[in-house]
Amino acid sequence: MANIEALKKLSTQVRRDIVRMVHAVSSGHPGGSLGCVEYFVALYKVVMKHDPKAFTMDGKNDDLFFLSNGHISPVFYSVLARCGYFPIDELKTFRKLNSRLQGHPTTHEGLPGVRIASGSLGQGMSVAIGAALAKKLNKDNAIIYSLHGDGELQEGQIWEAAMYAAANKVDNLISTVDYNGRQIDGDVETVLSLGNLKAKFEAFGWTVLENKNGNDIEKVIASFNEAKNLVGKGKPIMILMETEMGMGIDYMMGTHKWHGSAPNDDQLAKALLQLEETEKDY
Amino acid sequence: MKKYTFTEKKDTRSGFGAGLSELGKTNPNVVALCADLTGSLKMDAFQKEHPERFFQIGIAEANMMGIAAGLTIGGKIPFTGTFANFSTGRVYDQIRQSIAYSGKNVKICASHAGLTLGEDGATHQILEDIGLMKMLPHMVVINPCDYNQTKAATIAIAAYDGPVYLRFGRPTIPNFTPADQKFEIGKAVMLNEGTDVTILATGHLVWKAIEAGEALAAKGISAEIINIHTIKPLDTDAILKSVLKTKCVVTAEEHQMNGGLGDSVAQFLSRNHPTPQEFVAVNDSFGESGTPDELMKKYGLDSVDIIKAVEKVISRKNK
Numbered sequence: 001m002a003n004i005e006a007l008k009k010l011s012t013q014v015r016r017d018i019v020r021m022v023h024a025v026s027s028g029h030p031g032g033s034l035g036c037v038e039y040f041v042a043l044y045k046v047v048m049k050h051d052p053k054a055f056t057m058d059g060k061n062d063d064l065f066f067l068s069n070g071h072i073s074p075v076f077y078s079v080l081a082r083c084g085y086f087p088i089d090e091l092k093t094f095r096k097l098n099s100r101l102q103g104h105p106t107t108h109e110g111l112p113g114v115r116i117a118s119g120s121l122g123q124g125m126s127v128a129i130g131a132a133l134a135k136k137l138n139k140d141n142a143i144i145y146s147l148h149g150d151g152e153l154q155e156g157q158i159w160e161a162a163m164y165a166a167a168n169k170v171d172n173l174i175s176t177v178d179y180n181g182r183q184i185d186g187d188v189e190t191v192l193s194l195g196n197l198k199a200k201f202e203a204f205g206w207t208v209l210e211n212k213n214g215n216d217i218e219k220v221i222a223s224f225n226e227a228k229n230l231v232g233k234g235k236p237i238m239i240l241m242e243t244e245m246g247m248g249i250d251y252m253m254g255t256h257k258w259h260g261s262a263p264n265d266d267q268l269a270k271a272l273l274q275l276e277e278t279e280k281d282y
Numbered sequence: 283m284k285k286y287t288f289t290e291k292k293d294t295r296s297g298f299g300a301g302l303s304e305l306g307k308t309n310p311n312v313v314a315l316c317a318d319l320t321g322s323l324k325m326d327a328f329q330k331e332h333p334e335r336f337f338q339i340g341i342a343e344a345n346m347m348g349i350a351a352g353l354t355i356g357g358k359i360p361f362t363g364t365f366a367n368f369s370t371g372r373v374y375d376q377i378r379q380s381i382a383y384s385g386k387n388v389k390i391c392a393s394h395a396g397l398t399l400g401e402d403g404a405t406h407q408i409l410e411d412i413g414l415m416k417m418l419p420h421m422v423v424i425n426p427c428d429y430n431q432t433k434a435a436t437i438a439i440a441a442y443d444g445p446v447y448l449r450f451g452r453p454t455i456p457n458f459t460p461a462d463q464k465f466e467i468g469k470a471v472m473l474n475e476g477t478d479v480t481i482l483a484t485g486h487l488v489w490k491a492i493e494a495g496e497a498l499a500a501k502g503i504s505a506e507i508i509n510i511h512t513i514k515p516l517d518t519d520a521i522l523k524s525v526l527k528t529k530c531v532v533t534a535e536e537h538q539m540n541g542g543l544g545d546s547v548a549q550f551l552s553r554n555h556p557t558p559q560e561f562v563a564v565n566d567s568f569g570e571s572g573t574p575d576e577l578m579k580k581y582g583l584d585s586v587d588i589i590k591a592v593e594k595v596i597s598r599k600n601k
Contacts, residue, residue, distance in 0.1 A: 135356060157345055
């Protein structure tokens with residue numbers, strides 16, 4: 001069993017990385033990044049079979065992850081770096097000229113750990129399905145993971161992909177929705193309600209798991225374990241993971257305001273007071 | 283004028299189907315995806331021979347492009363098949379982000395391009411696809427001229443590592459290129475050496491250029507005819523060498539003038555060797571229903587239009 005205390009400490013450091021990264025360039029998306037910290041820490045530290053020191057695009061026999069809502073790149077980059085995919089110090093280049101850490105993740109600059117560009121929403125589930133089909137053709141039993149925003153589900157391509165995955169029994173795929181209920185313009189419910197999301201995915205033929213506390217790392221790991229037990233049973237698997245946008249920083253929670261804006265100097269200081277430096281800052 | 287003959291007329295889409303079927307036998311990494319147009323794309327042979335490597339996506343082209351991008355991760359070489367309209371404009375952002383920017387080894391194979399789709403009309407007759415695709419950084423754009431060349435191109439692009447747009451069509455047209463002619467991406471094919479004018483043609487317009495060349499020869503005009511099967515990367519060496527000799531050029535394509543082959547040629551020549559040029563292409567217009575032959579005549583894409591363009595450009599050169 002993973003050392004939960006160590007994972008919690010890492011999560012706090014990842015949150016420090018996120019706010020420091022977006023503060024440094026006065027841009028980026030802290031809200032969703034902060035809400036998905038436990039998901040990423042659990043996935044990369046506990047759940048996935050992967051080797052950060054031997055990254056290859058094909059990832060033969062490795063579990064693969066695809067980030068569909070690419071704007072939460074800060075949490076992705078921080079966790080990749082702190083797992084050893086690239087030097088932690090490189091986090092300071094985020095969104096700067098000549099960086100491998102582009103505003104939205106890309107393969108274009110050759111950053112280890114990234115297998116597809118994302119940012120324009122709605123495309124990642126299709127890509128994950130393709131990678132899952134390649135695994136099957138290659139008789140590779142590893143699992144494909146993908147993460148999606150809830151607002152992102154307003155894109156039609158998601159539902160094309162969801163229909164395909166169920167109809168073709170893509171059962172080596174564990175997708176997760178970051179169900180934080182917020183998007184740029186406000187609450188998802190107000191902007192364009194998703195209705196009964198669980199019923200929708202079930203009607204599309206997926207096995208749907210619900211996690212009411214996606215910021216509790218033990219519960220996140222438990223959801224992943226439950227999902228892994230469903231792999232190979234004929235259906236794609238969806239985890240609806242409820243999170244709090246801006247989690248960990250009091251003034252960023254309970255609002256959509258910090259979806260895509262960075263803290264100023266004072267706000268950063270206030271945020272860092274709430275987040276202990278558990279591993280060394282970059 | 284070199285004499286070109288053919289024993290039969292065939293459709294270029296069948297050349298694609300034959301090439302794909304051959305690839306299925308020789309390259310186990312080749313996979314195929316289709317969005318409910320298997321028969322139209324002539325992908326049925328591959329589907330039958332390699333059902334485990336064929337993916338019927340349904341009418342969901344955006345999803346098809348994403349799945350194709352994902353299949354490359356794991357070493358597959360995906361060939362997507364649907365009409366040119368649904369292969370490009372409909373899924374431009376998916377191609378841009380998940381395939382082109384991500385550098386994925388996907389072959390986007392597009393049938394029923396241009397006016398020669400015929401009776402279905404303008405909703406399906408895309409004349410902008412070459413432009414859309416050539417604007418994407420590092421996208422290779424190929425538009426072969428007949429059945430044999432389409433088959434050869436299909437086989438050749440599997441050996442190239444990177445995204446490719448392969449454009450072909452529906453009508454049966456003269457199949458005149460040698461069946462054993464090797465297809466080299468980006469290497470233009472000299473069809474007839476001449477001295478008075480260079481005709482650069484692509485796709486279905488290549489045979490029209492040959493017809494025009496014969497008529498021009500009868501009038502005492504010596505046309506150099508080059509088959510530009512690859513619009514990007516453009517064989518600029520071949521083009522420059524030819525216009526240095528002929529000092530004028532006509533481009534011919536079943537595409538909008540904006541964004542097509544002529545546009546690429548003009549851009550190259552204006553920067554390197556400004557040359558009088560005339561364009562045989564659709565001029566800022568949608569198509570309409572009609573037979574392929576009627577449409578090619580009405581929209582000025584016939585051999586007679588190439589002849590007129592040649593006469594005009596020669597008169598400009600001589601001014």
